Amino acid sequence: MPADSAATLPPSVPLPGRPRAHIGDHPVYHALPPDAQRRLIAEGTEVDLPGDARLALDRDHLWFVISGVLGAFPPDSEVCVAPVVSGAVYGWDHALGFSGSGAQVRPLLDVRLFQVPAAAAREALGYDWLARFVALQAVQRLTFLEQEAACNASHRVSERLAKWLLRLHHGGNGAPVRLNQARLAAMLGVQRTSINVAARNLQATGGVRFSRGKASILDVAKLTASSCRCGTTD
Structure with a gap:
């Protein structure tokens, strides 16, 4: 719509x-x-x-x-x-x-x-x-889109997924990230199978746990280490 x-x-x-x-x-x-x-x-x-x-x-x-x-x-x-x-x-x-x-x-x-x-x-x-x-x-928006285009072209799906999970976690003030893997795949413009592999890799680091349509951020530092960190500031 x-x-x-x-x-x-x-x-x-x-x-x-x-x-x-x-x-x-x-x-x-x-x-x-x-x-x-x-x-x-x-x-x-x-x-x-x-x-x-x-x-x-x-x-x-x-x-x-x-x-x-x-x-x-x-x-x-x-x-x-x-x-x-x-x-x-x-x-x-x-x-x-x-x-x-x-x-x-x-x-x-x-x-x-x-x-x-x-x-x-x-x-x-x-x-x-x-x-x-x-x-x-308008200037800030253009800069952001340029960064996103470069990120999408050069970073692995797991790095981009970690980046988006951190954005949602911080942007929502720590609210639960209730998005299933199919929706995350659509958001990032990748195949569901790619998100499945990326989610398993991120979960293995101990930074996040995926279950029943929800991503629970367990350790922000570990998830940040797995992220490409594009568009973030220290």
Whole structure:
């Protein structure tokens, strides 16, 4: 389903077993001027989506990721080209009235989002501020995609899998990575058999355990040692 034609999202329902974060915990929101904060609070609403939701975020809102991880997917593809982690915001270009890249953005892990109508965000933050921020983000996005292309061409599947598991672990603030190996294979754009071999190799290091559609991170240091570490900073 294209992101700009996504159906209306369901109302916020607390996800079981998770401490309830809220928009006041979000670092970007927290850094905004008080007037902008008040406007966003007045116009926005919180939404929870489970990790297996197939609903793409629409382009009529600015989305603050309070907890969990989203993934960006090219249209009609299951290959994940970028994570959108907790503490990030998706849809800055939409707030400026641009259509964006056309990617479908949907949950990878359980997510709590704060959605603000794009027009309200533009009025609260100002067009000039948004334009400068979007220009900076465009440069960062291009750099990330260049790194990913080089990584995909030069590193083993096990190294790339370890990298993505760490991204999900850190981006979701340690939330369980509830993704089966078939979905991980689709995300990385490789065969299921390649993921099976990579998962066995990573499990043998003691850094992660795979069971019943879940990856449990046992030792971050060991998993990091098995990762290609592309796009990470020490």
